[in-house]
Amino acid sequence: MILVFTDFGPAGPYVGQMHLVLRRLAPEVPVVDLQHDAPAFRPDLAGYLLAAHLDWTEPGDVVLAVVDPGVGSARAPLAVRCDGIWLVGPDNGLFEPALRRARRLETFAIAWRPERLSASFHGRDLFAPVAARLARGDRSTLGPGAPTRFPELPDDMAAIVYLDPYGNAVTGLRAAALAPGATLRVGDRPLPRARTFADVPPGACFVYENSSGLLEIAANRARAADLLGLRLGDPVAIVTPDC
Amino acid sequence: MILVFTDFGPAGPYVGQMHLVLRRLAPEVPVVDLQHDAPAFRPDLAGYLLAAHLDWTEPGDVVLAVVDPGVGSARAPLAVRCDGIWLVGPDNGLFEPALRRARRLETFAIAWRPERLSASFHGRDLFAPVAARLARGDRSTLGPGAPTRFPELPDDMAAIVYLDPYGNAVTGLRAAALAPGATLRVGDRPLPRARTFADVPPGACFVYENSSGLLEIAANRARAADLLGLRLGDPVAIVTPDC
């Protein structure tokens, strides 16, 4: 299966053009759009969202991920195999959280270049053809190499990495980061922890483990991001009882 | 075929995560997204839109519908067969118009529960797996039971149940509800009936039978909802000549 993750947004021709390439080169492989509203131009934030999706992948899957502000510049293309799952996209930190969490890593470089490589759309011209071939078991586009590593990125990101269509604010923190007794704060405000929306009064803000395993700031029947004035990249803090 | 209907919106990861489950569990069954902009958190309105889609279904189809403000609370999951078509989703009134119109009804309860059930996303964790199995002819997730009925909901809904991207305002009234000689009113304003957009002058508002068989308030080359100040849930009235 090929799973697609981008910041291209719900409109525009770009997702369709990638699908067209995938269908031509791997007609028998199912393609699923994971999401196309990853944080635009922010591979540093998008990587934590992407890593959470990997819980739902299986060996043999190919994840084609494109959040690529440096397209057309010197950043390299990347293909890597994490615990049996192929990851294909720009070598710009987008895959660092996934690489960090992998138990078994097989590294490569993408040696192949297409005849027709546009300056602005490597997703269609380079990453999609590589992903399609890997999904069919064809590694001919690969050579020896390894991804750039980004040691400055944390294991979990204490910041808002995604605002969903309902106004929920997803953090880059896995649920286990909030130990029993500890509290998540945005600005000066501590947020109560709950299991789900129905457990707090209408309009109340809270933090919970969302369906992807990440800590998410939400409000019952209201838009938490609007109530709290949260924006993409805003920091959050975990405060332990002894502080 | 599996037909998907939700209020998740065009963006976000939720539709993709449901597709991923459907593809894993029923790879040979085609999946079509009917629409993902059903009235958010309003199963009472969304049900009339959903029922209109059923005109285009065929026996054996599975309709997976999720408009689920009570997710994580006590509302039950539902699977029911209406005239040979499976309906799967929350038992919150979303299916009442479909149940009301069915000629032949087979009722069940969903007895199966997944190992991994998130508090906020039963669409992915519970409804999609049940839908995928039913699409393959596997009823092992079902047990005896019956859906809750919502007698307070009308047969046709005299209100705006959907605002489409062009600013057309779809009512929950089937076209036959407007007898010859009768008039549809919004507020104090009666609307002329026409066959289609080209039959009225540019900018004029009118009511017509839309392509789903529902009465829809539209304007030729203009946004009727904006011209008339219409919002989701606003009432409309049918006025007969003797009134």
Next chain:
Amino acid sequence: MILVFTDFGPAGPYVGQMHLVLRRLAPEVPVVDLQHDAPAFRPDLAGYLLAAHLDWTEPGDVVLAVVDPGVGSARAPLAVRCDGIWLVGPDNGLFEPALRRARRLETFAIAWRPERLSASFHGRDLFAPVAARLARGDRSTLGPGAPTRFPELPDDMAAIVYLDPYGNAVTGLRAAALAPGATLRVGDRPLPRARTFADVPPGACFVYENSSGLLEIAANRARAADLLGLRLGDPVAIVTPDC
């Protein structure tokens, strides 16, 4: 393969209803959504976008394109074969740029009419069934005829034909229209030509050949359309050195 191109937008039930028809009538043919945010109600602009997509088609493909402000009026339906590729949609100028550029043209009329033809949605009721049948090699819906021609439309359109989700402004000019030494102007403002985003300073506007082969006005890490106040249909001009 069936490629779908419309102005229906990312939301709403209309794309899904067309997919449902395609899946029923041609279950074995892959369907790819090229884009659904073509310029609304502007076949005269959308045609130049559509023609650029054809570079990525192959003989046997069916392009189902619907930008159809005149639906329900007298405009005819159209099916035509350009260099082995089927084009199906309204006969309103949307296909004129494609017809103009074709080397080999086979013309027809659509003789078939569905039993159930809504006044407002020929995309689902008429064009999709014809496209599905053509994709399976079935020409039974066709008769003798030819499309209307639109000699008033230029070979290349010196205007903004699309604003993409990133605020890039795509013109209807193929890259070759801007000869070496010539300059593209919007209003009084000449724009420098660059290869891609990374080649100009952050915030700077430029023109480049986009990934579809069209001249596009963009800005590095900014929204060119906002910076320059560009709207759909705005004219651009090519100024040669001797002017």
